[in-house]
Amino acid sequence: MKRILIVDDEPQIRRMLRTSLQSSGYEVxxxxxxxxxxxxxxxxxxDLVITDLAMPxxxxxxxxxxxxxxxxxxxxxxxxxxxxxxxxxxxxxxADDYLTKPFSMPELLARVRAQMRRLPExxxxxxxxxxxxxxxxxxxxxxAVVKGDAIHLTPKEFDLLVFFARSPGRVLTHKVLLRxxxxxxxxxxxxxxxxxxxxxxKKIERGEGPKYIQSEPWIGYRFHxxxxxxxxx
Numbered sequence: 001m002k003r004i005l006i007v008d009d010e011p012q013i014r015r016m017l018r019t020s021l022q023s024s025g026y027e028v029x030x031x032x033x034x035x036x037x038x039x040x041x042x043x044x045x046x047d048l049v050i051t052d053l054a055m056p057x058x059x060x061x062x063x064x065x066x067x068x069x070x071x072x073x074x075x076x077x078x079x080x081x082x083x084x085x086x087x088x089x090x091x092x093x094x095a096d097d098y099l100t101k102p103f104s105m106p107e108l109l110a111r112v113r114a115q116m117r118r119l120p121e122x123x124x125x126x127x128x129x130x131x132x133x134x135x136x137x138x139x140x141x142x143x144a145v146v147k148g149d150a151i152h153l154t155p156k157e158f159d160l161l162v163f164f165a166r167s168p169g170r171v172l173t174h175k176v177l178l179r180x181x182x183x184x185x186x187x188x189x190x191x192x193x194x195x196x197x198x199x200x201x202k203k204i205e206r207g208e209g210p211k212y213i214q215s216e217p218w219i220g221y222r223f224h225x226x227x228x229x230x231x232x233x
Contacts (some may be wrong), residue, residue: 001025004026005030005050006029007030007036007050009032016105020109029046034055034062035058037058038058047073049063052077065093067094078103080100092176096170096171097170115169135225156196157203160181160197165223168223172220177193
């Protein structure tokens with residue numbers, strides 16, 4: 001049974017989340033602040049963390065940063081603050097998704113299911129063959145196939161596609177993508193990313209998109225290797 005750690009300083013929110021998640025078959029543990037949550041996580045790691053942002057002792061951003069230093073566990077952030085700056089901060093710190101309060105439980109459960117499907121492989125076993133949705137990617141052979149058709153990519157386009165494929169469904173900020181593809185020196189060159197994404201889209205979308213690479217305005221991009229499956233979730 002997958003274990004989810006709920007972190008929120010409001011008892012009624014914790015009760016609501018616990019009841020819904022347990023009814024959906026998850027084991028649930030709780031913490032009232034980030035410091036308590038980090039202590040629990042270090043002693044008994046969860047499969048997924050759902051955390052509020054504004055909390056005493058240690059807030060959600062600090063907790064996300066602390067967890068990301070020791071684990072790749074998916075983190076969903078909940079907050080009443082619906083600003084692009086706050087979303088970017090949370091995602092840059094390592095959050096996998098961001099949901100604004102108030103939210104519907106069906107939407108949260110769908111996002112939980114999506115993150116559970118994407119639990120990362122152990123760091124000592126990084127896959128070189130990625131078969132997900134409409135894509136088959138071989139990092140050793142440097143090949144990519146979409147719906148059975150081979151596509152020819154530049155080295156940077158291939159690197160970007162692989163990075164997307166290793167984090168399907170996760171919002172990746174411009175800063176994270178620039179750092180991943182060009183290193184720290186590229187963090188302040190957003191035009192590089194716009195051009196690269198446009199080139200990759202042209203080759204994989206085939207005039208039908210954007211369905212695989214979806215923009216998150218002012219924040220970054222989200223990769224959906226199997227759009228039809230995502231819509232069903």
